[in-house]
Amino acid sequence: MNAWEPIAAEEPPARPAAFDVRRAAAEGRPPPTPLVFASPHSGRFYPADMMAAAALDTLAIRRSEDALVDDLIEAAPRLGAATITAGFARAYIDLNREAFELDPGMFADELPEFARARTARVAAGLGAIARVVSEGQEIYARKLTFAEARNRIEGTHRPYHAALARLIGEAHAAHGFAILVDWHSMPAAAARAGGRDRPCDIVLGDRFGAACAGLVPSRVERELEGLGYRVARNTPYAGGYTTEHYGRPSRRTHALQIEINRALYLDEATLAPTAGFDRLKEHMERLTRALAAADWSALRAN
Numbered sequence: 001m002n003a004w005e006p007i008a009a010e011e012p013p014a015r016p017a018a019f020d021v022r023r024a025a026a027e028g029r030p031p032p033t034p035l036v037f038a039s040p041h042s043g044r045f046y047p048a049d050m051m052a053a054a055a056l057d058t059l060a061i062r063r064s065e066d067a068l069v070d071d072l073i074e075a076a077p078r079l080g081a082a083t084i085t086a087g088f089a090r091a092y093i094d095l096n097r098e099a100f101e102l103d104p105g106m107f108a109d110e111l112p113e114f115a116r117a118r119t120a121r122v123a124a125g126l127g128a129i130a131r132v133v134s135e136g137q138e139i140y141a142r143k144l145t146f147a148e149a150r151n152r153i154e155g156t157h158r159p160y161h162a163a164l165a166r167l168i169g170e171a172h173a174a175h176g177f178a179i180l181v182d183w184h185s186m187p188a189a190a191a192r193a194g195g196r197d198r199p200c201d202i203v204l205g206d207r208f209g210a211a212c213a214g215l216v217p218s219r220v221e222r223e224l225e226g227l228g229y230r231v232a233r234n235t236p237y238a239g240g241y242t243t244e245h246y247g248r249p250s251r252r253t254h255a256l257q258i259e260i261n262r263a264l265y266l267d268e269a270t271l272a273p274t275a276g277f278d279r280l281k282e283h284m285e286r287l288t289r290a291l292a293a294a295d296w297s298a299l300r301a302n
Contacts, residue, residue, distance in 0.1 A: 015045070015047065016045050016087040016088075017087050018086075018087050018088060018155065018156040018159050018160055019084055019085060019086055019087055019156075019159065019160045019163060020070075020083075020084070020085050020087060021082070021083070021084050021163055021167065022076075022077040022082065022083045022084075023077060023082045023167075024076075024077045024078070024079075024080045024081055024082050030170070030173070030174035031080075031082055031167075031170055031171050031174050031175075032080045032292075033080040033081060033171075033175070033291075033292045034171045034172075034174070034175040034177055034178050034179050034296060034299075035076075035080060035081035035082070035171070035179050035181065035288075035291060035292060036081065036082050036083075036084070036164070036167045036168055036171055036178060036179070036180045036181070037073050037076045037081045037082065037083045037084075037180075037181050037183060037288075038083070038084050038085075038164055038180060038181070038182045038183065038242065039066065039069045039070045039073060039083070039084070039085040039086060039182075039183045039184075040086050040090070040094075040095035040096045040160070040182065040184075040242060041065060041066035041069070041086065041090040041094070041095070041096060041184055041185075042065060042066045042067065042068065042069040042070040042071075042085060042086060042183075043065070043085075043086035043087050043088045043089045043090060043092075044062075044065070044087075044089060045087050045088050045089060045092075046058055046061065046062075046089050046091070046092060047088070047092060049148075050089075050091075050092050053140050053141060053142055053144065054139055054140060054141060055137075055138055055139065055140060055141035056133065056137055056138075056139055059271070060133060060137060061089070061091050061133055061139060062089070062271055063133055063134055063135070063268065063271070064089075064090055064091050064130065064133045064134050065089060065090055065091075065271070066090070066183070066184050066185040067185065067262075067266055067271045068185075068265070068266065068271075068273060068277070069183050069184065069185050069260070070083075070085040070086075071281065072183070072260070072265070072280060072281050072284050073085075073183055073284060073288070074281075075281075075285045075288065076288050079285065079288045079289050079292050080288075080289075080292035081181075081288055081291070081292060082167045082170075082171070084160070084163055084164050084167060086160065087156075088152075088156050090130070091130050091133065091139060092129075092152060092156070093128060093129060093152040093153065093156045093157050094126070094127070094128050094129070094130060095156070095157055095160050095161070095242075096182070096184075096240040096241050096242050097121065097126075097127060097128040097240070097241050098117070098128065098241050098245075099128060099153045099157050099158065099161075100114055100115040100117065100128065100149075100153065101117040101119060101121065101122060101127045101128045101241075102115045102116070102117055102122070102127050102128055102129060102149055103117070103122045103125070103127050103129075103131055104116055105131075106129065106131050106140070106143065106144055107143055107144050107145060107146055107149070108142075108143035108144065108145055109145055109146050110146075111146055112146070115146070115149075128149075128153065128157065129144065129149055129152065134187060164180075164242075164246075165246075168180055168246060168253060172252065172253060175296075176252060176299075176300045177252035177253065177254065177296070177299045177300055178252070178253050178254065179212070179216060179254045179255075179256070179291075179296065179299075180242070180243075180246050180247070180253070180254065180255040180256070181220075181255075181256050181257075181258060181291075182239070182240075182242045182243055182255065182256070182257045182258070183258050183260075184237070184257060184258065184259045184260070185259065185260045185261070185262045185266070186203065186236075186237065186259040186260065186261060186262065187262060187268065188261055188262055188263035188268065190236050190237075190259075191203075191261040191263070193235060193236035198230065199230075199261060199263070200230045200231065200232040200261065201224075201229040201230045201231065201260070201261050201264060202224055202229050202230070202231050202232075202258060202259065202260055202261065203231075203232045203233070203234070203235070203236070203237050203257075203258075203259040204217045204220060204221060204231060204232070204233050204234070204256060204257070204258060204259075205233070205234055205237045205238045205239035205240075205243060205256070205257035205258075205259065206233070206234065206238070206239060206243070206247070206255075206256050206257070207234075207238050207239045207243055207244055207247060208234050208238055210244075210247065210249075211239055211243045211244065211246075211247025211249070211254070211255045211256065211257075212247055212249055212254035212255055212256050213249050213254055213298075213299055215296075215298060215299065216254050216256050216299075217233060217256055219291070219294060220256065220258070220287070220291070221233070223286075223287050223290045223291070224287065227283045227286065227287070229283075237257060237259045238257075239255070239256075239257040240257065242255065242257070243255045243256070243257045252299060252300065254299065260280070264276050264280050265277040265280045265281075
């Protein structure tokens with residue numbers, strides 16, 4: 001089966017790890033660069049218990065994935081950047097949300113007060129456990145229980161972020177600072193946001209300067225524009241939980257979100273890669289190589 005083919009709910013694959021970590025150096029050796037790449041939304045595994053409760057088929061739910069983004073950054077470890085990629089689907093548990101950012105309306109039992117999130121993401125149906133997919137279709141045919149949510153959080157969300165924090169800590173210890181790049185893809189329709197005459201290819205989100213020093217998005221933007229891409233900043237995506245939570249420039253931890261227009265590499269209806277996939281992947285390798293070779297020493301002074 002190819003990586004982009006829908007997984008049959010009636011014949012689920014073996015349960016994978018919650019995430020995959022690949023370091024740029026052997027275990028116990030310091031990382032060669034301050035770069036850590038994360039892909040929290042490219043997981044492809046849909047557990048049987050989730051699909052038993054679902055009102056949609058797997059392909060419909062899979063359209064909320066950042067499909068194949070983990071493949072686009074596959075070469076990063078050999079180029080000097082550690083990677084962490086999700087195993088479980090975004091719709092199962094969204095790793096780019098606060099752990100208990102839950103919608104009380106999705107649950108049969110009453111949520112504890114700490115889990116009664118009132119964020120814009122929850123209101124849109126896109127909390128830590130999503131209520132809808134990108135087209136606004138309801139995912140579930142029944143109410144979930146808080147026990148189900150807790151199992152997803154404790155089994156997947158917490159271990160992922162513990163591992164991500166370790167990677168960032170290792171980079172910081174070795175270099176005096178760390179640069180987290182959180183990789184995503186966006187629907188082609190979103191790339192036209194903001195009244196643009198032409199859709200952008202890539203959006204860089206730094207929480208309007210709050211998540212990283214200006215040197216980081218400026219250097220990434222320069223490299224991408226040199227490769228021929230139209231780059232925007234913070235519109236329509238300024239960065240999610242990961243960028244906000246880990247981006248602490250005052251502590252020399254910098255976080256940047258990269259959103260790639262799916263039209264560059266993907267058939268959004270079938271999730272199959274298009275002819276543009278190989279070119280984009282090669283360009284992301286060139287970007288990674290440039291970032292790994294860059295002089296980031298100015299970040300030690302921030």
